[in-house]
Amino acid sequence: MEWNDLREIQIVKNLLNEKFNIKDIGNLKYFIGMEVPRSKEGISLCQRKYTLDLLEDTGLLAAKPATTPMDSAIKLHENSGPIHPNPTAYKRLLGMLIYLSHTRPAISYVVSHLSQFLSKPIIEYYNARLRILRYLKTAHGKGLFFSSKTxxxxxxxxxxxxxxxxxxxxxxxxxxxxxxxxxxxxxxxxxxxxxxxxxxxxxxxxxxxxxxxx
Known part of the structure; x- marks a missing residue:
């Protein structure tokens, strides 16, 4: 089957509809926080609105941007400092960053690294997460691009x-x-x-x- 064979695509849709009662609402544009702009050059995948909402939620919308997602001079470990007073907020922010890394691979390393310390939420770890957000502020609309000519x-x-x-x-x-x-x-x-x-x-x-x- 050719990927652009409309007849075969319609057959697949009909088969899915018989099993799951689906509805065709056209080309995907926005889904669970992900934006999907399309052009002749290809398809983009980004989380611009999700990033802006996260920056606003954490009060960093007007913060100074960071050039890198992590300070290489800081070495985090289990005894880096005092425990964060609000572990729930700490874990919630990490969860949102994990979801954001689906379209921002540049932050995947530091997010994975910080995920190791969930059992002991230290304030310095939380500050490291805020640096990731300041880095995202430099290009909040950046994401993945899948070229049609690749x-x-x-x-x-x-x-x-x-x-x-x-x-x-x-x-x-x-x-x-x-x-x-x-x-x-x-x-x-x-x-x-x-x-x-x-x-x-x-x-x-x-x-x-x-x-x-x-």
Whole structure:
């Protein structure tokens, strides 16, 4: 079946309607906080309104923007300081940032890193989350773009931050996959075991990315 075969698409719609009683409301434009602008060049996916609402909710709409989502000079760990007085607000903000990372892969590393400390919400972690919001303020309409003219070629990139987790000494793995110029998959997570060198950490992530590519 060709992806643009309207007859086959209608057959699929009819089959789905028989099972689930669906309704065709046309091209998707907005869904659960995600905006889907379309053009001849391709389809965009962003969370502009969601980002602006989040900035307004946290009182950072007029705050000074940050050039990076995380301060590389700050090393967070379980004993970084006093506990945040409102753990609920702390966890709610993190949950919203996790959802926002669906269209903003640039924040996925720091959001994943901060997710490790949910059981002990320290004030410094909360401040790190606010920095992510100040970074998003620089381009709140940015997101993913899927070109209509992309070539069907798979490309993958990976990196490893050796011993990035101070508490466990485990390295952090990051990888990205593209089809042509369109980003389709990204992930950031701690490695399961402690690597004895940066080379070992890199080989581990290469093995993981190789399996993912297959």
């Amino acid at each position: 070539n069907i070629s798979l490309k993958g990139f990976s990196d490893s931050d050796w011993g990035a987790c101070i508490d466990t000494r485990r390295s952090v793995t990051c990888y990205y996959f593209y089809i042509g110029e369109s980003l389709i998959l990204w992930k950031s997570k701690r490695q399961r075991t402690v690597s004895r060198s940066s080379k070992e950490a890199e080989y581990r992530v290469l093995a993981l990315v190789g399996c993912e590519a297959q």
